[in-house]
Amino acid sequence: MQIRSCAVWFCLSVVGVFALSDSAYAAPKKKRDKTAKAAAAAEVEPEPIKDAKPKDVDELMDDSTKKKPASTKPAAAEESEAKSEPEADVGEPDAWERPPVEDEKPKKKRTVEGKPEEKKGDGRNINVGILAGYGFSLGSGFGTVNPYQLGGGIQGDYELENHFVIGVGGEFFYGGDNPEARNTNGAPVFPTPYARYILAHVQVGYNIWFGTNLILRPSVWVGVAIGLQQPDAAGLGRNVWGGLLAPGLTLHYLLGNDGWYVGGDVRFTVPLAEANSARTGFPILATFGKRF
Numbered sequence: 367m368q369i370r371s372c373a374v375w376f377c378l379s380v381v382g383v384f385a386l387s388d389s390a391y392a393a394p395k396k397k398r399d400k401t402a403k404a405a406a407a408a409e410v411e412p413e414p415i416k417d418a419k420p421k422d423v424d425e426l427m428d429d430s431t432k433k434k435p436a437s438t439k440p441a442a443a444e445e446s447e448a449k450s451e452p453e454a455d456v457g458e459p460d461a462w463e464r465p466p467v468e469d470e471k472p473k474k475k476r477t478v479e480g481k482p483e484e485k486k487g488d489g490r491n492i493n494v495g496i497l498a499g500y501g502f503s504l505g506s507g508f509g510t511v512n513p514y515q516l517g518g519g520i521q522g523d524y525e526l527e528n529h530f531v532i533g534v535g536g537e538f539f540y541g542g543d544n545p546e547a548r549n550t551n552g553a554p555v556f557p558t559p560y561a562r563y564i565l566a567h568v569q570v571g572y573n574i575w576f577g578t579n580l581i582l583r584p585s586v587w588v589g590v591a592i593g594l595q596q597p598d599a600a601g602l603g604r605n606v607w608g609g610l611l612a613p614g615l616t617l618h619y620l621l622g623n624d625g626w627y628v629g630g631d632v633r634f635t636v637p638l639a640e641a642n643s644a645r646t647g648f649p650i651l652a653t654f655g656k657r658f
Contacts (some may be wrong), residue, residue, distance in 0.1 A: 370434045380593060394530035453499060487529070488576040490625055493618075495655020501539060504634075504646040508593050508606065513541040514635070514647035525573055531583060533569040538562070539649070540592075540658065562594040563647070565635065567610055579620045581629075587612035591637035593640035608639025618653065 614633020
């Protein structure tokens with residue numbers, strides 16, 4: 367029994383070995399058959415190309431207008447060729463492009479140039495001048511003689527940067543005499559009656575410049591007025607002291623670049639004393655001087 371089963375297994379093993387060897391031999395045989403067929407196809411000579419008949423001009427023009435047939439290459443081959451070739455630079459389509467936005471520059475402030483300021487002044491500050499003129503009497507006090515006849519004086523002032531002016535000065539008015547004066551007996555009065563004024567003052571004013579040559583100055587004199595009269599019969603002096611207030615206007619015209627000028631001065635002279643011991647006047651004075 368054991369011998370019989372051993373024989374059966376032996377037979378089955380032999381059959382299996384032959385089956386496996388036959389299948390392994392069959393696979394390369396198929397491959398050999400395929401390579402043989404491909405070599406036979408390659409050995410087949412292509413048919414000779416018949417000489418084409420030369421085309422005339424009309425046919426060539428027709429061929430140029432006809433659409434070329436699509437490529438017969440497989441899509442995979444075309445894709446591989448496209449990848450192998452370097453990509454050519456493709457120009458951008460002609461189109462207007464907005465320039466890059468630049469930061470807006472701050473606008474410059476535009477300065478409006480006005481008219482050049484007219485120059486005022488001559489660059490000098492110190493003024494020294496002399497005065498001379500005649501005054502009119504505007505009252506009845508201080509005797510019967512006009513104390514403002516034929517006067518003269520001197521003054522000096524300084525002009526600040528803002529054109530205000532401060533200064534000092536003094537005038538002496540010789541006044542007049544009255545030789546026709548008589549006493550109660552009809553005899554001439556001796557000494558002859560007279561009346562005179564001495565004015566000493568400080569000045570405060572403001573220079574109004576018209577260009578560089580003409581000055582108009584409103585000002586006020588403030589100081590002391592001293593009235594002089596002839597001595598009485600006993601020989602005692604009869605001088606009258608009082609305050610002074612004299613508002614007025616001064617005009618100066620510069621003669622050139624050297625600072626010399628001419629002008630005039632008018633003012634109301636008001637001595638501040640008792641009514642019968644003072645007399646208001648209106649002197650008109652010519653001026654001449656130099657600026658430094």
